[in-house]
Amino acid sequence: MSAFVTGVPAVKAAYLENIPLGRVGTPADIAGAAVFLASDDAAWISGITLFVDGASLTMRYPDVAKILAGQS
Numbered sequence: 001m002s003a004f005v006t007g008v009p010a011v012k013a014a015y016l017e018n019i020p021l022g023r024v025g026t027p028a029d030i031a032g033a034a035v036f037l038a039s040d041d042a043a044w045i046s047g048i049t050l051f052v053d054g055a056s057l058t059m060r061y062p063d064v065a066k067i068l069a070g071q072s
Helices: 002-007 008-016 027-038 064-069
Strands: none
Touching: 002 064, 008 064
């Protein structure tokens, strides 16, 4: 999925518009969350969904079909 999103410029732009933090995530973003959850700082955490998504779930996903229909 990420290859498709990043491979079609119009789709990538539409996705980036909907990420409040304004950029795609990196492996370091995911690693930071994983390291935290594996650390003693997370010892009291029990059963949670941790979204590491740049707050993109707070926005709408672009209509990819409409975007692709407008491309030649």
